[in-house]
Amino acid sequence: MKLIFEKSVAGRRGVTLPRPDVPKRAIIDGKYTRKDAAPLPEVSELDVVRHFTNLSRRNFSVDTNFYPLGSCTMKYNPKFTEAIAGFPGFTELHPLTSHLGQAAMLVQGALEVLYYIEQLLAEITGMKEMTTEPLAGAHGELTGIMLIAAYHRDKGNKKRFVIVPDSSHGTNPATAAIAGYEIISVPTGKNGCMDMESYKAKLGKEVAAVMLTCPNTLGIFNTDIKEVAELAHRYDALMYYDGANLNAMLGKCRPGDVGFDVVHLNLHKTFSTPHGGGGPGAGPVGVSGKLVDYLPVPKVVRNDNGTYALSEKKPKSIGRIAPFYGNFAVLLKAYAYIMLLGREGLITASERAVLNANYCLAKLKDVYELPFERTCMHEFVISASRQLKHGIRAIDIAKFLIDRDIHPPTVYFPLIVKEALMVEPTETETKETLDRFVEVMREAAKLAEDDPEILKNAPTNMPVSRLDEARAARELNCSHI
Numbered sequence: 001m002k003l004i005f006e007k008s009v010a011g012r013r014g015v016t017l018p019r020p021d022v023p024k025r026a027i028i029d030g031k032y033t034r035k036d037a038a039p040l041p042e043v044s045e046l047d048v049v050r051h052f053t054n055l056s057r058r059n060f061s062v063d064t065n066f067y068p069l070g071s072c073t074m075k076y077n078p079k080f081t082e083a084i085a086g087f088p089g090f091t092e093l094h095p096l097t098s099h100l101g102q103a104a105m106l107v108q109g110a111l112e113v114l115y116y117i118e119q120l121l122a123e124i125t126g127m128k129e130m131t132t133e134p135l136a137g138a139h140g141e142l143t144g145i146m147l148i149a150a151y152h153r154d155k156g157n158k159k160r161f162v163i164v165p166d167s168s169h170g171t172n173p174a175t176a177a178i179a180g181y182e183i184i185s186v187p188t189g190k191n192g193c194m195d196m197e198s199y200k201a202k203l204g205k206e207v208a209a210v211m212l213t214c215p216n217t218l219g220i221f222n223t224d225i226k227e228v229a230e231l232a233h234r235y236d237a238l239m240y241y242d243g244a245n246l247n248a249m250l251g252k253c254r255p256g257d258v259g260f261d262v263v264h265l266n267l268h269k270t271f272s273t274p275h276g277g278g279g280p281g282a283g284p285v286g287v288s289g290k291l292v293d294y295l296p297v298p299k300v301v302r303n304d305n306g307t308y309a310l311s312e313k314k315p316k317s318i319g320r321i322a323p324f325y326g327n328f329a330v331l332l333k334a335y336a337y338i339m340l341l342g343r344e345g346l347i348t349a350s351e352r353a354v355l356n357a358n359y360c361l362a363k364l365k366d367v368y369e370l371p372f373e374r375t376c377m378h379e380f381v382i383s384a385s386r387q388l389k390h391g392i393r394a395i396d397i398a399k400f401l402i403d404r405d406i407h408p409p410t411v412y413f414p415l416i417v418k419e420a421l422m423v424e425p426t427e428t429e430t431k432e433t434l435d436r437f438v439e440v441m442r443e444a445a446k447l448a449e450d451d452p453e454i455l456k457n458a459p460t461n462m463p464v465s466r467l468d469e470a471r472a473a474r475e476l477n478c479s480h481i
């Protein structure tokens with residue numbers, strides 16, 4: 001191994017890279033060339049630095065503020081994992097190296113990390129094998145549904161439908177539709193879970209898959225899971241687990257053990273890699289034995305002599321769904337996070353996430369409507385419907401939180417709850433932070449009764465107040481900020 005390395009470094013030193021031919025005068029048609037100087041602003045470096053520094057200080061982020069954005073899991077991302085992902089031994093690798101036969105010996109460390117992150121995630125989810133290729137949660141969903149479609153094609157099954165509960169994340173029906181299936185939506189029952197009678201009535205032999213999020217987007221664990229899976233399997237419909245938020249499940253319940261055939265994970269939610277404006281994501285997918293043959297290539301394999309390589313040997317594979325093997329630096333951060341916490345640490349993280357959510361819920365349910373009176377998992381949904389009689393909506397409460405330096409929770413989702421406020425405190429917050437959040441939420445409820453104008457005018461301490469969000473997205477104009 002050492003020899004190969006030395007040879008390649010020596011070879012590299014001796015090489016002179018060819019220079020591209022640069023034409024002396026580029027020939028561009030006169031009608032495209034500018035006649036007057038461009039109206040560029042003349043500003044000093046200092047002014048530019050101040051402009052961008054001040055803009056950056058207006059960012060809301062987990063590092064600056066409490067960020068209970070339900071379903072999005074804005075937990076703290078330890079700097080330790082960033083440091084690991086920044087090791088030159090990783091950042092200076094070229095992804096093509098691993099495809100160059102013998103040169104795979106130069107990237108053994110990276111391949112080993114990929115191999116182990118797959119093993120760890122398979123162990124955590126109870127699945128047989130994983131792929132780390134998908135680049136986001138929705139991309140993982142598409143991969144998973146493509147695997148299911150490949151399975152049915154291979155078996156000659158005629159399938160048309162995917163069953164999705166009406167509380168699901170919007171990406172679930174969107175994914176199934178993009179993969180060519182028609183959607184059957186099942187309503188939520190009184191207990192906050194998919195209504196079983198309706199489910200049974202809609203299940204049939206043309207159903208390709210049942211996509212479930214558990215705990216669902218109401219923060220409720222579906223205790224019917226095993227029965228749902230058993231019924232689906234009778235029709236050879238496969239069970240899809242949306243594991244974007246596994247925060248209540250780590251070490252407690254494994255999708256593979258309760259009958260799921262596919263699971264995608266959002267490393268950027270559960271496994272603490274930055275997201276939103278903070279970085280790209282990763283949506284690894286795990287499968288049960290039924291689907292192993294269809295997994296994407298390349299696949300990291302361990303040879304008999306203990307070395308690692310990328311293998312393309314999967315004749316039934318759905319092929320490549322991303323360049324190389326996914327967002328390597330994100331996988332690396334998640335690997336470092338899992339190794340940092342260890343088995344007990346992951347279990348504690350889940351327990352605290354659930355405890356923190358239930359703590360906030362218990363302190364708020366006398367002032368906000370609780371659509372489903374149940375113990376919550378890592379997040380909960382309350383409604384501002386009681387505040388409506390004072391003319392106050394969920395959006396007003398959300399905007400008021402900004403004035404109190406708290407990022408708003410997710411609002412108006414899930415769609416089945418009127419005036420929904422979806423709160424996910426995460427495990428990384430202290431009791432003091434949670435108490436302050438509760439205090440501000442209670443203050444908002446009181447203001448709704450006593451002085452609703454304050455809520456309607458919020459936020460007042462931001463550079464801009466209420467935006468027409470749809471128009472702002474279409475006609476973005478940052479010049480007055």
Ligand SMILES: *Cc1c(COP(=O)(O)O)cnc(C)c1O
Nearest residue numbers: 071136137138169171242244281
């Ligand atoms: C965030 C989320 C997704 C989508 O993940 P992306 O990485 O944003 O594509 C899917 N399902 C659930 C339940 C989610 O919370």
